[in-house]
Each structure stands twice: as structure tokens, then as C-alpha cells.
Amino acid sequence: MSPVPANALGRWISVNGDGGIVRYVGPVDGTSGTWLGVEWANPERGKHNGSKDGKQYFTCKSVDTNSGSFIRCVDRIDWGQTLLDAARSRYIIDATEISTPSTIDGRRGKIEAVGFDKIAHEQSDLLGLPVLGLDSLGVYELGPCGVMANVHSLSLARNYLTGWQRVGDILAAFPNVDTLDISANHIEGPLFLGAGVSVHTLRVDSSPGLTWAEVSGFAGGVSARSLSFGWSELSRLESTAALDLLEDLKLEYNHLSDITSLASLPRLRSLSLRGNREFTEFPPYHEPMFPSLESLHLGHTGLSQWLSVDRLGQLPTLHTLYLAHTPVVSESHTSRAMVIGRLANIAKLDGSLVSPEERTEMERYYLVLSTQVEGLPRLPELIAKHGKPRGPAAIEAKIKSRLAQVSIHVVRGSSEEVVTKSLLKSMLVRQLHPVVARLAKTRDFQLYVASDDHWTPLDCDTRELSFYGVEDGSIIRAVLQ
Structure with missing residues (x-):
């Protein structure tokens, strides 16, 4: 039987492909030896809520309270590895591997091998790498590591990280990282950051165990300019006070219905709510509201009323908009004309630039539609620009010809x-x-x-x-x- 690591408590482990967090290390009444109390990510792997024979040994934090069980510390447990060991396993090449033949057999004969030694040498020098991609390598903590000042992009997605303090320790060893991906880890506990830590781009996708308060607090603590927190079952947004520096925000494929708290972010230029089916209405405009927003992605949401589109026309700097695959629009040319006619400042719609010629045609067709649909906005402005609508059949034919x-x-x-x-x-x-x-x-x-x-x-x-x-x-x- 394998010995229990000294820092086992709070570690993420994997057993035959099933992952979970060690919530308890110690004896269990009526048995001998040391047991691990594990809360499993897959609740079907569990047997109880951390109690045995009426005694509570640990508490499961998941909604499914019967996701816990006791196991022995055995060889088949994967405890993960340190970041330094993961980097060595992925990037460091043995001296015997660096030597390459001068020619390689190819389909058309011998090909001269040029530059392989140089590439291998550069990959083997961790201190010189600008990018470290260590996804899915079981990284649970930094380990003994010096300062790696040359690394600017660090990806640690789908690893064994379970605490914000360990993330902070890693960032302290990578002082110049400007892109950090910690998606699909199992982070919990109080936030911890060293002084002066800064990250420009932060990705925390596929992390349903984290709350908006935790992620936004961490993003604010590292002065993030770009944040992605998608595919995480997020349904509610609390305070955004820590995100005054944020310029780009992706909250894709969550369960959001209200984004009012985001409206006060002073520097937010790009916002993506793609895939939030519960989002059906854009909030009423109040000044100041999204004062710097330039790009808004509402594709694949539940947006269902033209009133919401009309409200977008009040955003002072919005020029790029995605509305494809929402109930309010369809694939027909009529919907594109309705959007362009309503929104004077949109320069790019659903990935396609709105040329001056197209705007003129779509606005004229929008005026034609106004004879069939009551209450369309911007009519006086467009009539002054293009004149009263006439010749609907000709205009429609011209649009269809395009x-x-x-x-x-x-x-x-x-x-x-x-x-x-x-x-x-x-x-x-x-x-x-x-x-x-x-x-x-x-x-x-x-x-x-x-x-x-x-x-x-x-x-x-x-x-x-x-x-x-x-x-x-x-x-x-x-x-x-």
C-alpha cells in the first residue's frame, strides 16, 4: 500500500479515470490504518456524504451530498505532479534525443535535416521558452522552481489545481505572464495573490464550481484586461467593482438572464454572451451605460423582441453586433434590413461588413417595410435622408438581386x-x-x-x-x- 503524501488533504486525485478532492485523511472507527475521504466529481462514484456509522468525518460541498466515499491510499491513485516536473516531461529532451540524422527518408527520396538540433535545444531550455502549454498533465502545484521571467503565456487547463493560493504561487514564479489559462480546474478556498501580480488575459472556462464573485475577484486582483468565464453554468452576476480595468469579457454558454451589473464597467469594449439561452431581453438604457462598448455578441441567445434591438441603438460607441440564431431575427434579408434600419452606427453585423451601398439599400427597404409594420424607429430621420418610401417591389427586387x-x-x-x-x-x-x-x-x-x-x-x-x-x-x- 502506498504511503499518504504529507500534503494529501485538499489535493485533487484521479482513480481509474474518476477525479475528486481529498476532504479527509485519517482513521475511520472500526478499521485499521489511514483512509482518504474523497468527494468525487462524478456523484455516482460516491456512497455517502462524508459520514459513517453516524460520525461525520468530512463534508461534501457539491449539491449531491452523497458524492463521498473512503478509499485506501493505493498505487492506482494518480496524485498529479508539480508544474516543474510537467514542464520537464513535455519540453526537456534527452541529450541522446537531440542528435538527429543529417538526412530523413521522404516519399521522394532523401531530405536534408536542417535546424532540428537548434529546435530541440531551444525546447530543452525551459528558461528561454516564451510559451508553456501544460494542459492535462496533472499539475497540482508549482514545486521547486526559480523565476521564469521569459514565459509570457501559460496554459494550465484541465489540471489538478485546487486552491487560489497555489495559483498565486505559480504567478509569483512567472512575473511576466500576460496570458493565463486555468480553465477546468477545481479551485476553491480564499483568494490569494502576491503583491504586484498582473495578467492581461485570463481564461477560467468550464469551471462550474467557481462563482462570479471568486472569478471576478481574482481577475480584478491580477488587473486583467480580458476575461473568459464560459461554459460554467453561471446564472447570476454580482458586483463588478473589481473589474474597472476590464476591456474584453466573454461569458459564453452560461445561464445568464440579466447583465445590468456589467453596464457600469467604464472600459469594457467587447462583450460576448453567445449561447446564453436564458438571455431574452436587453436592459433599458440609462446613462451612463456601457460607455465604451464597441462589440456585442448576442448570437444563440434567447433575444426575442425588437425592443431589445432598439435599445442597442442608444449605446454610444457600439459598431459591431452579432444577432444570428436568435428568435428575433432569421436568415432572411428582411431581418438584416430591420437591424440596419434600426441601428445607425452598426458597421459590422453577424460577421459581415455593412458597406455604405448596403446601408443605403437596406435603409430604403426598411422604409418600405415601415408601410407594413407600425412603430418602427428612426422613420423621420430616414425619410429626411432618403425621402418617402416608394416602389417597394423594385427595392425588394434590387435587394434580392444582391x-x-x-x-x-x-x-x-x-x-x-x-x-x-x-x-x-x-x-x-x-x-x-x-x-x-x-x-x-x-x-x-x-x-x-x-x-x-x-x-x-x-x-x-x-x-x-x-x-x-x-x-x-x-x-x-x-x-x-
């Missing part, structure tokens, strides 16, 4: 998924990429358009789709790599 109804075929090996989309013929190839990426759920693909009896690659990001002959009925293939 659109192409195309079939997008997403090809995965032998399978093929087909989706019909209305695309602007003036859309640039690079603007089509995010549309296809959402369908394919990856960015690793190559685009082709059917041309006569062959497939033409869409190989220039700065050319319009019309350059490649995209029109009504065209077929675009996205072949996954």
Missing part, C-alpha cells in the same frame, strides 16, 4: 451535410469562413464552388463570392481536413 441562395455541403469523409443559405454576392471569402465554421463545428476545412464540370477553390480571402461566379443555385463544398 443575394444568392446557395447550398453549402459540409463533407466529412464519406458523409455529407447540406444546408441552404442566403449569402450576399459581395461577401468576401473570409467573411464566409465563420458561417461555414458554425456549420462544420471546426475551422479546418477547404472551400470550393462548383464551376461548370469541376470544383474551383475559394482560395483568396479578399475576393468577393461573385468573383468566383457564386449566384442563385450555386453549390459550395466545405471539405474537412
Whole structure:
């Protein structure tokens, strides 16, 4: 039987793939030896709430109170490793491995091996690495380590970190880190930071065990300018007093319905609420409200009323907006015209730039729609600009002429998924990429358009789709790599 580590209490462990936190180390009445009381992440692995025969040995903090059990300290327990050991295992290369042949066998004969020694040497020098990627390596603490001043980006996602103090200890050894990813760890306990610690970009995604108060407090403590706290079952936002320096905030795929507390952040320029289905209404405007906000992502939310879109028109600096896949809009050209007509300052909508020519056409069409829909905003302003609406059929025909109804075929090996989309013929190839990426759920693909009896690659990001002959009925293939 393996000995119990001296610092076992509070450690994250893994046993045959199941993870949990050690909540108790010691004897259990009626048995011999030392036991570990573990609260398991998977409640089905547990057997009780930390008590045995009426005696409470530890307390489970999860909602499922029967997620605890007692185990012996055995060899199959994975206790993780220190950050220094993880870095050595990933980056340090044995002297015998550094030596490489002068040639390598390739498909077309011998290829001269140039530069391999230099790359291996640079990777083996931890002190010189600017980026450390140590995801999923069981890191639970810093370990004996000197100052690593050259590291600017440190990724520790999906590791065994369980305390803010250990995160603070790590940052103290990496004084120049400006990007830190501690997503999907199991951090708890009081915040702890050394003096002068600063991180520009902080990611704490996939961390449902953390609260907004903990994450925002840590972000404020490290003077973060960018924060991502998504996929964490977040449903409520408390005070944002610690985030006055924050410029970019991603709260994607949570359960938020109210963002009023964010409205007072003075420097916030970019906010993403993508995937928060419970978010159905943008709050009424009050001055000052989002005074610096330039980009807002509301795609895949539950936004359901045009009143919310109208309120966005009062934000003084907003120019980039994402509304795709919300109940309030659809894929039709009518919805795009309704948004552009309502919001005078939007320069980019759903990833596509709004050109001066498109704005003019969409605003005129919006005026036509005003004869069919009552209460549309901005009508006096637009009538003064474009005149009274006339010729609805001609305007609609002109707008439709700018659109192409195309079939997008997403090809995965032998399978093929087909989706019909209305695309602007003036859309640039690079603007089509995010549309296809959402369908394919990856960015690793190559685009082709059917041309006569062959497939033409869409190989220039700065050319319009019309350059490649995209029109009504065209077929675009996205072949996954």
C-alpha cells in the first residue's frame, strides 16, 4: 500500500479515470490504518456524504451530498505532479534525443535535416521558452522552481489545481505572464495573490464550481484586461467593482438572464454572451451605460423582441453586433434590413461588413417595410435622408438581386451535410469562413464552388463570392481536413 503524501488533504486525485478532492485523511472507527475521504466529481462514484456509522468525518460541498466515499491510499491513485516536473516531461529532451540524422527518408527520396538540433535545444531550455502549454498533465502545484521571467503565456487547463493560493504561487514564479489559462480546474478556498501580480488575459472556462464573485475577484486582483468565464453554468452576476480595468469579457454558454451589473464597467469594449439561452431581453438604457462598448455578441441567445434591438441603438460607441440564431431575427434579408434600419452606427453585423451601398439599400427597404409594420424607429430621420418610401417591389427586387441562395455541403469523409443559405454576392471569402465554421463545428476545412464540370477553390480571402461566379443555385463544398 502506498504511503499518504504529507500534503494529501485538499489535493485533487484521479482513480481509474474518476477525479475528486481529498476532504479527509485519517482513521475511520472500526478499521485499521489511514483512509482518504474523497468527494468525487462524478456523484455516482460516491456512497455517502462524508459520514459513517453516524460520525461525520468530512463534508461534501457539491449539491449531491452523497458524492463521498473512503478509499485506501493505493498505487492506482494518480496524485498529479508539480508544474516543474510537467514542464520537464513535455519540453526537456534527452541529450541522446537531440542528435538527429543529417538526412530523413521522404516519399521522394532523401531530405536534408536542417535546424532540428537548434529546435530541440531551444525546447530543452525551459528558461528561454516564451510559451508553456501544460494542459492535462496533472499539475497540482508549482514545486521547486526559480523565476521564469521569459514565459509570457501559460496554459494550465484541465489540471489538478485546487486552491487560489497555489495559483498565486505559480504567478509569483512567472512575473511576466500576460496570458493565463486555468480553465477546468477545481479551485476553491480564499483568494490569494502576491503583491504586484498582473495578467492581461485570463481564461477560467468550464469551471462550474467557481462563482462570479471568486472569478471576478481574482481577475480584478491580477488587473486583467480580458476575461473568459464560459461554459460554467453561471446564472447570476454580482458586483463588478473589481473589474474597472476590464476591456474584453466573454461569458459564453452560461445561464445568464440579466447583465445590468456589467453596464457600469467604464472600459469594457467587447462583450460576448453567445449561447446564453436564458438571455431574452436587453436592459433599458440609462446613462451612463456601457460607455465604451464597441462589440456585442448576442448570437444563440434567447433575444426575442425588437425592443431589445432598439435599445442597442442608444449605446454610444457600439459598431459591431452579432444577432444570428436568435428568435428575433432569421436568415432572411428582411431581418438584416430591420437591424440596419434600426441601428445607425452598426458597421459590422453577424460577421459581415455593412458597406455604405448596403446601408443605403437596406435603409430604403426598411422604409418600405415601415408601410407594413407600425412603430418602427428612426422613420423621420430616414425619410429626411432618403425621402418617402416608394416602389417597394423594385427595392425588394434590387435587394434580392444582391443575394444568392446557395447550398453549402459540409463533407466529412464519406458523409455529407447540406444546408441552404442566403449569402450576399459581395461577401468576401473570409467573411464566409465563420458561417461555414458554425456549420462544420471546426475551422479546418477547404472551400470550393462548383464551376461548370469541376470544383474551383475559394482560395483568396479578399475576393468577393461573385468573383468566383457564386449566384442563385450555386453549390459550395466545405471539405474537412
